[in-house]
Amino acid sequence: MIGIGVKDVFSRLINAYFQSRLGFSKEETILLRNEYFRSYGLIMEGLVSNYQVDPLEFNSMVDDALPFDSLIKPNPELRQLREEIDKGKFRLWLFSNAHITHVKRVVPLLGVEDLFEGAIYCDYSKEPLVCKPQSAMFETAMRVAGPKRCSDCYLIGECQVPLYTSRH
Structure with a gap:
């Protein structure tokens, strides 16, 4: 089964991307993540639309960085x-x-x-x-x-x- 912790690790990686790559505060990150998920259905789409984020770079730093072998x-x-x-x-x-x-x-x-x-x-x-x-x-x-x-x-x-x- 999906291990406990996937969502938490994923969330930390997304937050790190927002803060380190885009310079958002923790509070701004939470607001934007929620807004983009509600508005676009995919946080990355909000980042691509509003900040011209490279989806493959985001993927490599967030999704591909997840240690699935130990979590799933x-x-x-x-x-x-x-x-x-x-x-x-x-x-x-x-x-x-x-x-x-x-x-x-x-x-x-x-x-x-x-x-x-x-x-x-x-x-x-x-x-x-x-x-x-x-x-x-x-x-x-x-x-x-x-x-x-x-x-x-x-x-x-x-x-x-x-x-x-x-x-x-």
Whole structure:
């Protein structure tokens, strides 16, 4: 299961980036992080839009710096849940706001990499940055995964903000 501490370590790394690379105070950092997550669904998108932050640099200093090997363990319950899904009726795809490096690191640690047909992710190397909840991200997912109608898709995520557009 996801180890206790991932969120805390991630939060510290984001705060360090805001403060050391952009010169924000602790208070400004907290306010901007919350505002960007609410407004954009992805903190990095707020940084790219407002401060021209290089997404790949941010990713290398924050997400890629996370010590996932010591924080994430296989999740047998998640694996069992996925294995019980009727593959004749449903196709499973990963749909992430993270960059591909995150997906490639985390999914094997959870022990579920063989249960998905592929991954749809936010490509930090492309401009403009396209992520959830932007309609373009959901259009990409539909094109890649191939369902005929939005009503044929079921999205399960860890938070509601990035999935908001998916209902529209």
